Amino acid sequence: MSKIKIWLEKNMIILFLVILCVGFGLSNDTFRTSKNLFNLTSQMAINALLSAGLTYVIILGGIDISVGSVAALAGVISCIVGLKFPNMSTLGGIVIIIASAVVVGGLCGLFNGVVITQFNVVPMITTLATMTMARGLTYIVTGGTAVFGLPTVFSFLGAGRLIKNGTSPNGIIPVVTLFTIAVVFMMHVLLSKTVFGRHVYASGSNANVAHLSGISVKKVTLVSHVLCGIMAALGGVLVASKLQNGQPGACDGYEMYAIASTVLGGTSLAGGSGSVARAMFGVAIIAVINNGMNLLHISSYWQKVVIGTIILLAVILDMAQKKKKA
Amino acid sequence: MKAKGPDTMEPYLRVKNIGKTFPGVIALNDVSADFYAGEVHALVGENGAGKSTLIKIISGVYTPTEGEVLLGGQAAGIETPRQALDKGIAVIHQELSIANDLTVAENIFLGEEPRIKGGMFLDRKKMNADAQKVLDFMKVSIRAGDVARRLTAAQQQMVEIAKVITKETKIVIMDEPTSSLSEHEISSLFEQVAILKKRGVAVIYITHRLKELFMICDKVTVMRDGCVVNTFKIDGVTEREIVSNMVGREMKDYYVRTVHTKGREMLRVENLSMEGVFKNISFAAHSGEILGIYGLIGAGRTEVMESIFGARGVTSGKIFVEGKEARFSSPRDAIASSIGLVTEDRRRTGLMLDALVKDNMVLPSLVQHQKRGGFLDIKWETETAAEYVEKMKVKTPSINTVIRTLSGGNQQKVILAKWMIANSNILILDEPTRGIDVNAKAEFYTLMNAFVENGGCIMAVSSELPEIMGISDRILVMREGLISGELSHDEASEQGIIELASLHSGI
Numbered sequence: 001m002s003k004i005k006i007w008l009e010k011n012m013i014i015l016f017l018v019i020l021c022v023g024f025g026l027s028n029d030t031f032r033t034s035k036n037l038f039n040l041t042s043q044m045a046i047n048a049l050l051s052a053g054l055t056y057v058i059i060l061g062g063i064d065i066s067v068g069s070v071a072a073l074a075g076v077i078s079c080i081v082g083l084k085f086p087n088m089s090t091l092g093g094i095v096i097i098i099a100s101a102v103v104v105g106g107l108c109g110l111f112n113g114v115v116i117t118q119f120n121v122v123p124m125i126t127t128l129a130t131m132t133m134a135r136g137l138t139y140i141v142t143g144g145t146a147v148f149g150l151p152t153v154f155s156f157l158g159a160g161r162l163i164k165n166g167t168s169p170n171g172i173i174p175v176v177t178l179f180t181i182a183v184v185f186m187m188h189v190l191l192s193k194t195v196f197g198r199h200v201y202a203s204g205s206n207a208n209v210a211h212l213s214g215i216s217v218k219k220v221t222l223v224s225h226v227l228c229g230i231m232a233a234l235g236g237v238l239v240a241s242k243l244q245n246g247q248p249g250a251c252d253g254y255e256m257y258a259i260a261s262t263v264l265g266g267t268s269l270a271g272g273s274g275s276v277a278r279a280m281f282g283v284a285i286i287a288v289i290n291n292g293m294n295l296l297h298i299s300s301y302w303q304k305v306v307i308g309t310i311i312l313l314a315v316i317l318d319m320a321q322k323k324k325k326a
Numbered sequence: 327m328k329a330k331g332p333d334t335m336e337p338y339l340r341v342k343n344i345g346k347t348f349p350g351v352i353a354l355n356d357v358s359a360d361f362y363a364g365e366v367h368a369l370v371g372e373n374g375a376g377k378s379t380l381i382k383i384i385s386g387v388y389t390p391t392e393g394e395v396l397l398g399g400q401a402a403g404i405e406t407p408r409q410a411l412d413k414g415i416a417v418i419h420q421e422l423s424i425a426n427d428l429t430v431a432e433n434i435f436l437g438e439e440p441r442i443k444g445g446m447f448l449d450r451k452k453m454n455a456d457a458q459k460v461l462d463f464m465k466v467s468i469r470a471g472d473v474a475r476r477l478t479a480a481q482q483q484m485v486e487i488a489k490v491i492t493k494e495t496k497i498v499i500m501d502e503p504t505s506s507l508s509e510h511e512i513s514s515l516f517e518q519v520a521i522l523k524k525r526g527v528a529v530i531y532i533t534h535r536l537k538e539l540f541m542i543c544d545k546v547t548v549m550r551d552g553c554v555v556n557t558f559k560i561d562g563v564t565e566r567e568i569v570s571n572m573v574g575r576e577m578k579d580y581y582v583r584t585v586h587t588k589g590r591e592m593l594r595v596e597n598l599s600m601e602g603v604f605k606n607i608s609f610a611a612h613s614g615e616i617l618g619i620y621g622l623i624g625a626g627r628t629e630v631m632e633s634i635f636g637a638r639g640v641t642s643g644k645i646f647v648e649g650k651e652a653r654f655s656s657p658r659d660a661i662a663s664s665i666g667l668v669t670e671d672r673r674r675t676g677l678m679l680d681a682l683v684k685d686n687m688v689l690p691s692l693v694q695h696q697k698r699g700g701f702l703d704i705k706w707e708t709e710t711a712a713e714y715v716e717k718m719k720v721k722t723p724s725i726n727t728v729i730r731t732l733s734g735g736n737q738q739k740v741i742l743a744k745w746m747i748a749n750s751n752i753l754i755l756d757e758p759t760r761g762i763d764v765n766a767k768a769e770f771y772t773l774m775n776a777f778v779e780n781g782g783c784i785m786a787v788s789s790e791l792p793e794i795m796g797i798s799d800r801i802l803v804m805r806e807g808l809i810s811g812e813l814s815h816d817e818a819s820e821q822g823i824i825e826l827a828s829l830h831s832g833i
Contacts, residue, residue, distance in 0.1 A: 195696045202689055205678035212637060212667060212675060213690040213744075214658035272680055 009321070013264060013281045020285060024292035031295055038174060042242075044287040045180040046071075046235040046251075050258035051265070051279045052187040053231025056224040058262050059191075060204040061271025062123035064112060064225065067232035068254035069134035072247070074104040074233030076138055079147040079154075079246030086151050093153030101233040108134060109229020113222035131255070138248045147246030158241025176238055183234060187227070188276040200224060204271035260311040261286050268318065285310070336399055338363045338528050339384070339497055345392035346379055346552075353379040355552045357393070361497065366519060366529040368539050368560075371549035372572055372791060372824070377532050380549070381499050384530070385417045386410035414496035418486045418503060424474045431457035431470040434488050460488045464518055480511035487518045491525070498522060499530045504538060505624050516542050534622045536565050536828055548572055565829060573791070573820035584775050586799055589613035591649065592752050592783040593665075595634060598643030603629045604807040607643070611752070616774065616784045618798025620791070622827050625804040627787045628670060631754045635667040636660040647752070661690055663752075666745030668738070670756035670787070676741050677729055684711035684725040686740055690748040714743040718773060735766025742773060753777065755786045759793065771797055791820050803827050 008015060025032040050067045057064045078097040085096055108130060115126045160175040191197040202210040203217045210217050235254070240246045264282030267274025286307060293303050337360035346354040354376050361367050369377045382388045384395060386404040395402040397413060404410045424433055432439075434457045440449040457470035466484045474482060483503060490498050500519075504512045519542050522529055531543055539546050539560060547557040548571040555571045591610050598607040604626035611617045621627045632638040634645060636654030645652050647663045654660045657667070669675040678686055688695075688707050695703050711725040718739045722732055729737060738758065745753055755774070759767040774797065778784055788794045794801055801818050803811045803826035811826040 193702055194700045195692045195702055196700055198685070198689075198692055198702060201681070202678060202685075205681050206675075208675040209678055209689070212635070212657050212669065214656075214661040214693075215689075216656070216658065272678070 012317070013266060013278070013285070017281055017285050017288065020288050020292065024288065024295070028292065028295045031292060034172075036291070036295075038172065038177065040287055040291050041177040041180075042174040043291060044283050045174075045176045046238050047254065047257050047261055047286065048180050048184055048280060048283045049231045049235040049238070050254060051261040051283050052184045052276050053228035054258050054262045055187075055265075055267055055274055055276050055279045056191065056200055057123070057228045058259075058267050058269060059200055059271055059274045060221055060224055061207075062116065062221070062225075063259070063269075064109075064123065064127045064228050064232075065255045065259070066108065066112065066127040066130035066134055067228065067235075067258055068251045068256075069131045069138065070105055070108040070229055070232040071236030071239065071251040071254060072249070073108070073134045073138045073141075073236070074101040075236030075240040075250055076142050076147055076246035076248060077101070077104050078233075078237050079150055079240050080141065082151050082154060083147065083149065088151060088153065090153050090156055093151055094157060097153065097157075097237055098234070101237045102230050105229040105231070105233025105236075106226050107229070108232070109226040110222070112229065113225035116225065117218040117221050142246065142248040144248060146248070147240075150240075150244060150246075154241045155244060158238060158244065176242070179238070183231075184276060184280065187231070190227075191276050196220070196223070201272060204273075206272075257286055257307075260307065260314075263311065263318070264314045266318070269315070282314075335362060337361055338398060339402075340396040340399075341380070341384065341393065342396065343393035344380070344383060344390045344395070346383060346388060347391050353552050354383075354390070357549075357552070357554050359547050359554060359557065361528045361530060363496070363526045363528050364523055365544045366523055366531050366542050368531045368533060368543040368546040369549060370533065370536065370539070370546060370568060370572065371555075372789070375549040375572075376552040377549055378501070379552075381417065381501065381530065381532065384410070384497075385415055385499060411493075414494065415499070416490045416493065416495045416497070417499040417501065418483070418490070419501050424482045424485060426473075426475040428474055429454075429470065430461070430468055430472050430474060430477070430485055430488075433474050433485050434460065434470075434492055436489075438493070456492070457488070460492050464488060464491070464521065466514070466518075478511075480507050480515070483507070483515060484518065487522070490522070490527070495527060497528045497530065499532070501532045502534065502624075503531075504533065504535065512538075534624070534828055536568055539568070540565075566825075569824050569828070570821060573824055584779070586614045586616070586775075586778050588615050588799065589781060592647070593634070593785075594646040594649075595630075596644045596646070598630065598633060598645070599641050600629060600633060600639065601641045602807075604633075604804075607809055609802055609809065609812070611783050611785050613751070613781045613783050614778055615799050616778055616786055616797055618794040618801040619785060619787045619804065620789075620794045620801055620823055620827060621787075621804035623789065624806075625827065626807040627804050628756055630804070631667065631756055631785065631787055634660070635665060635754060637667070661748060661750070664748075664750050665752045665754065666690075666748060666750030667754045668741050668745065668756060668758055670760060672734065672737055672741065672761075677737060679730040680728060682726050683715070683720070683722050683729050683732070683740055684708065686729050687711045687714060687725075687744050687747055690744060694748075710747055714747060718743050719769065733762070733766070735762040735770065738762055738766070738770060739773070742770070746777070751781065752783045753785070755784060757788055758786060759788075759790075767793075791823060795820070795823070 030036055050071065054064060054067060078101045081100040082093065082097050085093065088096060112126055112130050115121050116123050157175055161173060162175060162178065163172050191200060199215045199220045202215055203220045207217050236251060239250050261282035262279045263269060264285055265279035267279060289307060290303055339361040342358050344354055344357040357380060371377050379388065383390050386407045386409055389405060395404060402413065404413060425436065431454045435453050440452045441447060442449045454470045461468050461470060464484065468477065468481055468484060474485065503515060507515060519529060543560050545557060545559055546568060548555045548568060550572060590613055592613050594610040596608050599605045607630050619627050629638060633640045636657045636659050652663055673679060684707060688711060692702065695706050697703050708725065715722060715725055720736050720739045722736060729740060759770055774784055786797060795818050799815050801813045801823065802809055803823055805827055813822060
């Protein structure tokens with residue numbers, strides 16, 4: 001009895017996800033089709049990447065609200081770079097656009113990390129500034145209009161599907177989904193299985209102790225922000241690929257969804273605990289709610305209200321459990 | 327003495343038979359003392375003698391378990407710090423409680439700002455004028471309109487005193503007010519204390535600097551182990567008498583001391599200095615030796631140790647590990663030279679409280695034991711943690727228990743294990759047994775002895791005299807940032823150590 005209770009307390013999020021899926025599945029026929037479920041995974045992809053990066057930063061006790069803008073900046077820059085290589089092979093094209101996004105995202109993350117560790121500016125303010133600057137740069141490099149005429153590699157990444165069969169001649173599994181699973185899996189392994197990952201937890205849990213145990217908390221913070229920037233940039237590339245153009249206004253407000261997913265997944269805003277895998281449950285919940293409500297023709301305005309409420313409930317629940325522990 | 331001597335009057339504040347127990351600890355036992363208006367009454371005693379518990383009772387932070395506090399002959403009925411303030415009891419803490427961004431006047435009148443016609447608008451003109459009047463009366467060159475942040479520590483203290491004067495305070499408790507002041511600033515502080523005295527305020531003055539007693543105090547009460555040992559009039563007592571009242575505790579038999587064989591030099595420090603904190607610190611520590619470091623709070627012990635560990639900068643000086651000069655720019659360098667630090671504040675700087683026993687134990691050693699590609703060696707972690715839990719008899723349900731739930735003594739064992747796993751052979755222990763019970767202490771000493779017998783070197787900082795005398799092969803005493811003496815185990819006496827730690831120059 002008590003074992004079930006403990007499991008439920010730890011995994012309330014999974015139960016919640018199951019209830020949501022069952023609820024939407026029963027009330028809507030389209031929801032439970034495999035086509036919709038694969039759609040769902042590709043809708044989750046961008047938020048999954050952003051949340052995976054944010055998990056590192058939030059475990060450190062920090063935050064990065066620049067991820068949406070960084071995604072947009074990296075998205076348009078990868079489009080601009082892509083335009084310069086119109087005749088590239090698919091593989092070569094993928095390497096080029098992803099490399100350019102990684103550079104842009106990595107630099108943004110490095111900037112955040114340097115300001116935070118070298119000048120002791122609080123992460124919220126640092127990344128607020130970066131958010132504004134990155135968005136501004138996005139409009140500057142695009143001249144305020146969308147970047148069109150992208151090479152085909154973009155459509156492969158954004159809309160391509162693999163594993164064709166009789167009923168689905170275009171393929172079943174979206175490339176986006178596979179790509180995201182691969183990247184998120186690496187981020188999960190890095191955090192949970194490596195010494196670096198353990199140092200992230202230690203630095204977030206008690207920076208003094210980490211420092212006195214020979215860990216360079218600054219380096220850990222710097223690397224985490226770089227990773228977070230890179231994840232945001234990869235998300236931005238996927239958005240551009242899906243839209244088939246580089247929109248300067250893309251990914252607006254995505255940071256909020258990513259933060260919400262991470263927190264829903266049980267990563268403590270106080271730092272020290274959390275996991276990439278669990279953040280994915282948060283990502284799934286938000287995607288399912290959006291998707292389900294879309295299918296039920298609930299307006300997107302109301303969807304925002306609902307998601308906001310759920311975030312609040314998740315944080316209140318987190319606080320209540322902390323209080324009980326202390 | 328004034329014409330109307332205080333002795334002929336009723337004491338203004340009287341604590342009677344006060345007892346205070348915390349779970350497992352008797353902090354105060356049958357403490358009685360009388361404090362008179364217009365008198366400066368000092369409280370002295372070793373760290374942990376019960377001075378701060380007593381002032382916390384007087385100022386409403388704690389409620390006593392037994393006994394009563396009388397104000398003007400009646401039960402004081404103070405249960406919260408707010409009530410104490412309302413009854414005219416003010417505490418000036420070591421760490422000042424000044425709002426840095428407010429002006430001096432705003433600080434002085436904080437919470438009691440004058441309003442225009444008693445309405446909701448602030449009467450800034452009156453506030454500034456009144457504040458300036460007080461500051462002028464005190465003859466200090468502080469302007470009421472200055473922002474508090476720009477003042478020196480001494481000036482901020484003056485603002486605290488100005489607060490006391492404006493509030494018509496009856497009792498002022500000063501907790502080591504001179505610890506951060508220069509000689510010159512101290513003398514101007516004493517002038518203010520004299521003013522308070524003249525205004526009929528009862529001043530309770532806590533200090534570690536015995537010389538100050540003879541400069542401004544009328545009486546001194548000596549405390550030891552939660553009891554009042556004696557109250558003297560300052561005219562009829564000498565510094566040495568006060569010291570001998572502070573000591574004289576029985577040596578407890580739980581200090582497990584084995585005779586060690588001193589080996590080769592492990593660590594040598596030459597002229598280590600940090601401006602304003604400590605100066606010209608030189609000593610050597612050897613394998614097979616427990617070097618005790620004693621000093622009062624603020625003597626610079628912890629700072630020296632943190633500097634050796636690379637956690638704090640130095641302005642000059644050299645550190646040698648096993649004869650070779652070492653430069654530590656961060657703890658990581660010190661750890662690589664096999665040095666480990668057990669900090670004095672377990673909860674803040676010693677443990678990741680919400681992490682597992684295992685994770686705390688292996689933290690500094692992860693890099694050393696990583697697998698190819700930076701992956702964790704989970705098998706090594708688990709086996710090592712289990713081995714040390716067993717070896718050090720850590721009482722924990724499992725290595726996967728959250729360390730917060732363990733007792734202080736077991737937490738401390740985990741921290742010790744952490745450095746043993748990291749192969750430290752020089753251990754710095756800062757207040758290693760603070761807040762742990764007697765049995766756990768004995769076990770901890772046994773572990774320390776075993777470490778030293780295996781060729782390790784321990785430097786142990788402690789504020790507890792019996793402990794430092796019980797465990798050390800050699801004792802360094804620090805006072806105000808300097809090493810004031812070195813004693814072997816056999817020549818160390820409580821009296822000797824306290825004299826080195828607290829008397830002013832000339833010994």
